[in-house]
Amino acid sequence: MNTAVSQQPDAGVLLELDGIGISFGGLRAVDDLSFKIRRGEIVGLIGPNGAGKTTVFNMITGVYRPTDGRIRWHGRDITGLAPHRIAEAGIRRTFQTIRLFQDMTVLENVIAGQHLKMRQSWWQGLLNTPAQRREERELVEHAMEVLQKLDLADVAHEIATSLPYGAQRRVEMARTLVAKPELIILDEPAAGLNEQESAGLNDTIRAIRDAGITVILVEHDMSVVMNVTDNIVVINFGKKIAEGKPAEIRSNPLVIEAYLGQDDEEEDDPLLNAVHDQVNA
Incomplete structure (x- = not known):
């Protein structure tokens, strides 16, 4: 692979996912996913359980190599670079479990x-x-x-x-x-936090952005997502089904169907319940 290939990025675009996909055996975990992250944004990546959110993070950070599509950083193709090379380029992440x-x-x-x-x-x-x-x-x-x-x-x-x-x-x-990253990926930062701590997390995420760092956020606490994000990308079964401002996502019928159409056995899912509350607020 020639990682030196570049294309002229759109103004302000740090990261671009261009039709990325990945399969594990016969399972298509992520399929033809495209979106852009612009400098200074807080972007939420949400979706029902098993939608492929963490898999997307793993492809961005080099843990997995996409089987389709390209990932560009400042217009440079970084698809398949090793994780330490991605980190050196200015992309860092946290994990669901504290390490x-x-x-x-x-x-x-x-x-x-x-x-x-x-x-x-x-x-x-x-x-x-x-x-x-x-x-x-x-x-x-x-x-x-x-x-x-x-x-x-x-x-x-x-x-x-x-x-x-x-x-x-x-x-x-x-x-x-x-480490002075340009982009930080937060994987469920509110996991395990109480209500007061979750409220404080909003201020922490804004402080990160105010320090000049762009943020991508996967989070099950929809109060955090709706309060701090500028833009939200919604995926379901590995495909993008919606993208827009929080108010647009809250009322999007495809998003409502994706969350509220899950099996009854998942009715106690905290994300499902939170979205239901947001939809009916």
């Missing part, structure tokens, strides 16, 4: 997120050179700046896994943000 380092402080966890940005080699660290010490100071200063923005500076020296669940979520976001 903090055990027995490390909040600050240490966040500093670890800068490993791809480190300039000094391992042997310079062993020698404790002036350049190494200077870089360490810079890493700590930048990590503390990010913690301050996410209201975590006061717990910087606490063991990260000892914090309340909502604070641990913010630590994971801080570890991602410290």
Whole structure:
């Protein structure tokens, strides 16, 4: 594959998915999916359980290679690049389950997120050179700046896994943000949060955008999605069925059918119930 191929991007477009698809055996998990992410947007990617949302994230970040279509970053074809190459290009992600380092402080966890940005080699660290010490100071200063923005500076020296669940979520976001990405992908950041923590998450996501970072969000808490996103893409059975502003999506008959037409056994699905509440609000 020639990853140097580029095309002139639309003004403001950071990421473009152009007809991407992927199959696992005989299952078509994502099919002919296209949408664009513009600089400074908060975009929600939603759909019923099993719609293919996390699979889309995995294709964007290089975990899976699409069997069809192209993914472009700043107009450059990045389809199939390794995950570390995608991260180096400026795309970072969080995960549905928290993945903090055990027995490390909040600050240490966040500093670890800068490993791809480190300039000094391992042997310079062993020698404790002036350049190494200077870089360490810079890493700590930048990590503390990010913690301050996410209201975590006061717990910087606490063991990260000892914090309340909502604070641990913010630590994971801080570890991602410290790498200075252009685009951050948040995979169900409200999972496990209580109502108060979910409300605070809205402010955190807006703070990320205000720091100049574009956001893609997969989330089952529709109050978060409807409150913070500028644009929403809806997929069902791996296909895009709608795209638009939150108010447009809320009243879209295809979206309502996709969510409210699920089997009775899924009637307790939190996403289904949340969408039902939004539709009838």
